[in-house]
Amino acid sequence: MSEGWSEVELGDLLAVLPRPPQAWTEAAAAIPALEVAIEHLRLLGAMDAELRADEIERLEMALRQAGVEPTVELREALRRHLESH
């Protein structure tokens, strides 16, 4: 099946597969490191969401201890108040 290769054919076939630009292969080589960085950011995002939920819960607890029910309306009003200061 590999019989009868002419020099012209061999030359043409060699030319079919040039090395990709170095920048392409370097970017591809960095994929594992980028995947680690993306996973790290995803974990930080999840931790951040968890921290915010804890903080809201703590603030609502403080309101309840002060005898105030943290309704949606009250939370919105407090948020606006805090954002304006």
Add this chain to the structure above:
Amino acid sequence: MLTAASTDGQIVAACRAGDQDAWRALIARFDRYILGIIRHGYRVPEQDAEDVFQEIFVKAYRRLDDLRSDDAIGPWLAGIARHTCLSRMRTRIAEPAEHVDHPSDADAGMDLVERAMDVDAALQQLPEACREILERFFRLEQPYSQIAQELSLPPGTVASRISRCLSRLRAELEGRDQPVGASGQTS
């Protein structure tokens, strides 16, 4: 420790173990093949070629655990490349272009790439001096004068050396009973 003689399976196993040098070795072994599929198999427009190239390797990295046989990495990568190229072409379907319209076109292109990979595998078995001069002339399209200067050869000998190296390449190909895998490495 991976070497040029490491099998595809050894490289894949090391990649899976988190060896970043193995990942580099994997890219070095298959980068020409993937680019060949992109350019000749599916004729992806040049402006999309780099994105598609990166997308293929990102998918491969993320799905490496899905590969059933480590030594089948070549055909497995080709499958990812095929799907990625077709997906990219679908997004460009509205544009009249040079993209492949019929599967038979892609088949012909893939056949060309596979034949080129067989030639490349044979090339890797030649002495370094032959590999370099053929690489420079056919792939980097360097003129005789540049090759002569950079390899410190008398200008009149470049053509004859290329011809001799092509003969060795042909002999190497004709000595093979059957085509090797996409990377040229056997298991």
